[in-house]
Amino acid sequence: MxxxxxxxxxxxxxxxxxxxxxxxxxxxxxxxDIVVEYLDRVVLPEGETLPADDDTAMHVKPSIVAAILLMLGDLYENREADREQKSDAVMPPSVRALLAPWRVWRLVPEETTA
Structure with missing residues (x-):
């Protein structure tokens, strides 16, 4: 991709x-992979044809590229597990902020009781 x-x-x-x-x-x-999984949608480079059967598919936006680069920086700089880290967050807040406008939020069907 x-x-x-x-x-x-x-x-x-x-x-x-x-x-x-x-x-x-x-x-x-x-x-x-982390960014696309978080977005819960297909993200393609500019110029590639979006699939007709997926209305959530999109072309990459500058904020998505920025989020990927920030995530890359975190992975590259923090190659070893930090034993002092108290948080189990998967991605930095700045990455989530860049991705929030593009994330697909899906509704979970409510359970019905009979």
């Missing part, structure tokens, strides 16, 4: 060498 290319990811991380390219590509892919 590649919503963020390697060159953009490296610029964001301020990495000038190619030693970490494989890890950066892995973390970029993981960041994209």
């Amino acid at each position: 590649a919503l963020v290319d390697l060159a953009t990811a490296k610029r964001h991380l301020r990495v000038l060498h190619s030693d970490d390219d494989a890890e950066i590509e892995l973390y970029t892919s993981a960041a994209e």
Whole structure:
């Protein structure tokens, strides 16, 4: 799917060498997965055709790219588990704020009692 290319990811991380390219590509892919899963919709690069049978599918927006880059930065900088961390939040609040306008909020059907 590649919503963020390697060159953009490296610029964001301020990495000038190619030693970490494989890890950066892995973390970029993981960041994209986290963001798209949170949005609960198909997100495609500009120019790709949206599926006709999915009214929640969308093209990537600048705020989504920014969220992916912030998530990438977090994954790249925090490669080890932080034993001091008290929160079990999956993503930083700034990432959630960028994604909130685009997230699909689904209603859970209420249970009926007979």
